[in-house]
Amino acid sequence: MPDRVKRSSKQSASTGDARRDRWKQHRIARRAEFVEAALRALDKHGTEFGMDDVAAEAGVTKPVVYRHFTDKADLHLALGQHGTKILFNRLMPALNEELAPVPRIRSVIDAFFTTIDEYPNLYRLLVHPSHAGDRLPDADIVHEDKELIATSVTAVLGDYMRAFGLDSGAAEPWAHGVVGLVQSIGTWWLDKRSMGRDSIVEYTTEIIWAAIDGILRQRGITVEPNKPLEINKVVRMHDVWSEAERKATGEGA
Amino acid sequence: MPDRVKRSSKQSASTGDARRDRWKQHRIARRAEFVEAALRALDKHGTEFGMDDVAAEAGVTKPVVYRHFTDKADLHLALGQHGTKILFNRLMPALNEELAPVPRIRSVIDAFFTTIDEYPNLYRLLVHPSHAGDRLPDADIVHEDKELIATSVTAVLGDYMRAFGLDSGAAEPWAHGVVGLVQSIGTWWLDKRSMGRDSIVEYTTEIIWAAIDGILRQRGITVEPNKPLEINKVVRMHDVWSEAERKATGEGA
DNA sequence: GCGTAACCGTTACCATCGGTTACAGGTTGT
DNA sequence: ACAACCTGTAACCGATGGTAACGGTTACGC
Numbered sequence: 300m301p302d303r304v305k306r307s308s309k310q311s312a313s314t315g316d317a318r319r320d321r322w323k324q325h326r327i328a329r330r331a332e333f334v335e336a337a338l339r340a341l342d343k344h345g346t347e348f349g350m351d352d353v354a355a356e357a358g359v360t361k362p363v364v365y366r367h368f369t370d371k372a373d374l375h376l377a378l379g380q381h382g383t384k385i386l387f388n389r390l391m392p393a394l395n396e397e398l399a400p401v402p403r404i405r406s407v408i409d410a411f412f413t414t415i416d417e418y419p420n421l422y423r424l425l426v427h428p429s430h431a432g433d434r435l436p437d438a439d440i441v442h443e444d445k446e447l448i449a450t451s452v453t454a455v456l457g458d459y460m461r462a463f464g465l466d467s468g469a470a471e472p473w474a475h476g477v478v479g480l481v482q483s484i485g486t487w488w489l490d491k492r493s494m495g496r497d498s499i500v501e502y503t504t505e506i507i508w509a510a511i512d513g514i515l516r517q518r519g520i521t522v523e524p525n526k527p528l529e530i531n532k533v534v535r536m537h538d539v540w541s542e543a544e545r546k547a548t549g550e551g552a
Numbered sequence: 553m554p555d556r557v558k559r560s561s562k563q564s565a566s567t568g569d570a571r572r573d574r575w576k577q578h579r580i581a582r583r584a585e586f587v588e589a590a591l592r593a594l595d596k597h598g599t600e601f602g603m604d605d606v607a608a609e610a611g612v613t614k615p616v617v618y619r620h621f622t623d624k625a626d627l628h629l630a631l632g633q634h635g636t637k638i639l640f641n642r643l644m645p646a647l648n649e650e651l652a653p654v655p656r657i658r659s660v661i662d663a664f665f666t667t668i669d670e671y672p673n674l675y676r677l678l679v680h681p682s683h684a685g686d687r688l689p690d691a692d693i694v695h696e697d698k699e700l701i702a703t704s705v706t707a708v709l710g711d712y713m714r715a716f717g718l719d720s721g722a723a724e725p726w727a728h729g730v731v732g733l734v735q736s737i738g739t740w741w742l743d744k745r746s747m748g749r750d751s752i753v754e755y756t757t758e759i760i761w762a763a764i765d766g767i768l769r770q771r772g773i774t775v776e777p778n779k780p781l782e783i784n785k786v787v788r789m790h791d792v793w794s795e796a797e798r799k800a801t802g803e804g805a
Numbered sequence: 806g807c808g809t810a811a812c813c814g815t816t817a818c819c820a821t822c823g824g825t826t827a828c829a830g831g832t833t834g835t
Numbered sequence: 836a837c838a839a840c841c842t843g844t845a846a847c848c849g850a851t852g853g854t855a856a857c858g859g860t861t862a863c864g865c
Contacts, residue, residue, distance in 0.1 A: 575811060575812070578811095578812080579812090582812095612813090612814070612815095613814070613815065615815080615816095616813080616814065616815090619812090619813095
């Protein structure tokens with residue numbers, strides 16, 4: 300077992316603060332360990348891995364896992380946050396690049412496909428609201444992650460629409476739509492693998508840009524696909540990004 | 553229900569043909585009864601109904617259900633076909649109307665939202681690949697229905713693209729994308745209900761048309777959104793429709 | 806009418822898996 | 836020494852998907 304103690308300083312006198320503090324630290328690390336174990340179980344047994352598998356993968360028995368996760372749903376949630384974090388870490392830089400619209404979309408989409416290509420099982424797990432406890436009323440928590448992404452897109456979309464002076468009422472459904480579109484193409488691609496990554500990235504980019512361009516055009520706005528927008532400098536993802544950070548709290552790299 | 557008995561010829565000698573034939577007929581009816589029961593169970597207990605619930609709803613005990621369905625997956629599949637059939641029955645007329653592009657899209661989308669509004673639980677069940685037997689390796693069968701729809705869209709899309717002289721390579725991913733888009737907006741709408749049906753239908757239609765229009769425009773083709781296309785008369789859904797019929801074999805209206 | 810083949814339906818059971826209980830140590834700071 | 840926190844295990848519970856074994860009943864063919 301790794302030492303994981305590390306905490307030199309702290310609270311010399313009085314209370315058992317040092318202890319408490321250290322244990323707290325420790326628990327976080329342990330949780331992360333189990334998330335790793337769950338990922339291995341996921342690769343080994345597919346999306347229907349059992350809690351015993353996770354425990355075994357972590358080299359312990361089930362109750363130990365349950366000391367760190369209240370539920371299977373809780374584990375799924377942790378997995379979800381892990382995945383979301385990975386995804387955001389890749390998507391954000393791409394999204395914030397100062398590129399022209401189309402290259403920027405392509406960059407994000409490429410990051411997306413690269414990521415799901417790398418963690419196909421995790422992706423499948425998250426895309427399914429297959430849900431943890433079948434008997435848990437609490438079922439749709441994992442769903443939150445997709446929701447978070449949709450929310451991000453809503454924010455971006457809404458900001459742009461307002462920047463263009465458009466009614467932003469459609470931002471939310473459109474955001475969910477685009478997320479669904481990308482997700483669906485992603486799932487299909489992972490299952491069929493009938494074309495290379497470059498191709499689906501290209502096709503996906505093309506249809507998304509077509510939608511955006513088409514909508515703007517219907518409102519009499521034309522945008523150069525390959526020339527950077529001024530607005531790019533304004534519309535960013537701060538808030539959403541920090542939201543993601545908040546959610547992923549406590550996970551070490 | 554369509555008799556589909558067909559067995560004109562017969563094993564003249566030997567065994568009881570009349571018997572076997574009649575029972576066959578009967579089994580089909582019985583299966584349909586259970587599908588109805590399952591739908592009631594679905595409304596009563598949500599998407600996580602158990603086999604006992606279905607049995608109870610049908611007024612019998614579990615083993616009886618298992619005489620007609622091999623699996624829970626099998627039941628789900630039947631439910632899926634039922635749902636697909638309903639959906640197709642509504643979508644096809646809309647799709648085959650001789651309308652201009654945008655009204656036609658709107659008509660299909662409206663049919664879609666009307667249907668899921670009417671059978672929200674069934675829709676949720678099908679959209680989930682949550683699935684039946686957790687331990688069943690056979691898990692993604694229900695998925696087939698979404699696949700069927702995507703295939704239909706692929707066919708339509710591909711036909712149009714070829715009719716316009718475009719490379720149809722992107723038809724399949726785009727079809728999956730559009731299906732995912734609509735499905736995603738549908739799920740979101742059912743969950744949130746933050747706007748009336750007319751509004752999402754309008755928004756959804758708008759983004760789909762924008763995508764199509766944008767893609768065509770990028771290829772130098774412009775289409776009048778509100779004038780019927782000549783091609784409409786050519787591109788239809790025969791094959792796909794009959795495919796759906798084949799799948800739904802044995803289910804009465 | 807008798808045999809047969811299909812159905813009807815039940816009670817009682819198994820296996821799996823999520824989740825829990827109860828027990829038995831370790832380590833570490835006061 | 837002791838308290839407080841961890842470590843871990845084996846054995847168990849309960850819900851649920853799925854089966855076995857049993858005993859009718861219906862309707863046809865001979």
